[in-house]
Structure formats: structure tokens, C-alpha cells
Amino acid sequence: MSIKNIRLEVMQFLENKVDGFMDQYLIPVEKIWQPSDFLPNSESDTFFEEVKELRELAKDLPYDFWVAMVGDTITEEALPTYESWLMDVEGVDNVERNAWSKWVRQWTGEENRHGDVLNKYLYLSGRVNMREVEMTTQHLISDGFDIGTGRDPYKNFVYTSFQELATYISHNRVSQLAKSYGDNKLSKMCKMIAGDEMRHHHAYSEFVTQIFKVDPSEMMLAFNHMMRNKITMPAGFLRESGEKISSAFEQFSNSAQRIGVYTANDYVDIMQKLIERWEVDKLSGLTDEAEKARDYLMKLPARMAKVSERLVIPAESTIFKWVEPALIR
Secondary structure, three states: OOHHHHHHHHHHHHHHHHHHHHHHHOOOOOOOOOHHHOOOOOOOOOHHHHHHHHHHHHOOOOHHHHHHHHHHHHHHHOHHHHHHHHHOOOOOOOOOOOHHHHHHHHHHHHHHHHHHHHHHHHHHHOOOOHHHHHHHHHHHHHHOOOOOOOOOHHHHHHHHHHHHHHHHHHHHHHHHHHHHOOOHHHHHHHHHHHHHHHHHHHHHHHHHHHHHHHOHHHHHHHHHHHHHHOOOOOOOOOOOOOOOOOOOHHHHHHHHHHOOOOOHHHHHHHHHHHHHHOOHHHOOOOOHHHHHHHHHHHHHHHHHHHHHHOOOOOOOOOOOOOOOHHHOO
16 A cells, blocks of 8 residues: 555544544634734724724834734734645545544634734734735735645644644744733733644644554654754745745744744754654654654754754844834834
8 A cells, every 4th residue: 555545544544533633622713712802992982092002012012023023923824825735635625524624624713813813913003014014925825835745644744733833932932022021912912822822733743643653653754754854934935025935034033033032942942842742762663764763853853952052143133124113113
């Protein structure tokens, strides 16, 4: 049997557990928070006062903070790309509306709220050039992405396990920074987003755990492939208006590292957490190839940590079209 057919068979085998995963890791629409819970109430007579308060608090936040916020928002707003990618994964059948496609749709519904609330906050803050932000978002959706997983569910679930934890870290750090500057409402909003991301991380990590139980060697090889080739961030093709693909991503990453929102050390820590979460060192019955992959994975975090120590982040902020210095005090 081909590897592709085995993957499909495993996905079909696990399908009867997906409804339970949704009950465990997703929250019903009527019970989960919505963007309007954290934004000025446009139906209220106090709406303009609430907007004024939001804008006053926003004035104290520094330049790199706004770059990180915009980058996070654009990444969240490119959700159509992520959903269409996951819908094409082997074993996810949207035509027959199987359990896996139901998961993807409901996961998308939860994730959609993140870009929605962040976009509205940026708009009301008056601190960013929304037209430039909107053009970058459209570019990112139009350009798509290539995360190196193909249609392989094993590789895709490694990717989403990693990426959901990375977005948790990013949103949680933004929350901490906002609180340190006295913006408790923005802090709470970003903390709630981070909470969603952590739940989703646990879900995708559990998918991988289940696959390790039934197909450990192939799952190990998929994990090794993703770590060896490095995780490509979903906004890897980020660009500003009039620029080429990927031209803005490195500068955005530098801003995020400079302010401590997401760093190279975080990348290494996530890798180590996944190795521990999936108890890679304890797995048995592996093929020789998978054993070699395990050996590589167990040594990789320490090697990557040494590389991250040598990284030099530019001290000066890149000036983006999204965030004009004249708007930031």
C-alpha cells in the first residue's frame, strides 16, 4: 500500500474521534466571546467616549508594538488561505462533509474572530494607515503560501501544532506589553485570542498523538521532515503595496524580536515542547529510518539554540507604510 493510501486510511480510522475533539477543544458559538465584547459599543450613547478612551490609551504604545500588532492582524486576516489549504489535506472531504472538514470549518469560525477584532481595533486606534494594511492583507491572500506540507495530514498537523503555539506566544506577549503600557482592555482582548490559540494548539497536538499511536514511524518521519526544513511562517509572503513577495516579512520579524513578541528562542522552545508533548524519546517499534529521525530530532533543539544565540537583530526599526512615525508619539 502506498504512503498516500496509508495516510488516508489512518485519517479515516481517526475520523470517529473528531466529534469528540470538537466537543473538547472548540466552544459553541453562543458561548464563546465575540469581537463586540471588547470593542466600543456602536449602539450605545457612550460610543464616541469609548472610542476616545481607546485612542488616548493607544497613543502610549511604541512603534515596534504597532508593527507587531499589524503583522499579527494581517496574518489572522489571511484565514481564507489557511482554510482552503486544510480543506485540501488528504482525508479532509468537504464535498461529503466528513468529520475532518467539519473540524476545519468550525476551527475557521473561531479563528475568524481574531482578525475581525484586531482589524476593528486598529481602525479605531487611529495609529495606523488602514489602507496600506488592507492592501497588504489582500496581497497576502492573493499570493497564498507554501508551508512545505503538501496534502500530507501528518506534516500539516505538525505544522498547525507548531504554528498555533507560536501564535499563542505572540498574542500573549502583545497582551503583556499592552498591560505594561496601561491599556488593560487591549491586553484582555489579546489574552482571549491567545487562549483560543492555545486550545487549538492542544487540539492539533492531540491529532499527532493519535497518529503516533497507529503509525509511529511515518509520523516520526513527517515530524523530522518539518523540523529539518524549518517551519515557514504563514505570513512568509508578506509585502507592502508596490513591493515584491516576502519583502516585508524579515523586517516585521525583526520588529517582533526587538520588542520580544516572538523570538528565535521561542522557535527553539516550541520545538522542544513538541518533542516532549509527543514523548518522542519513549516511542517504540520504530523502523531504522524513523530511529535515525528520532535521534536527529532529540539533538536539534540544542543545535538550533546555538544558532539563535548568534543572531543579530538590527537596532533600528524599519519604517513601514502601515505605521507612519508621525502617527506614533
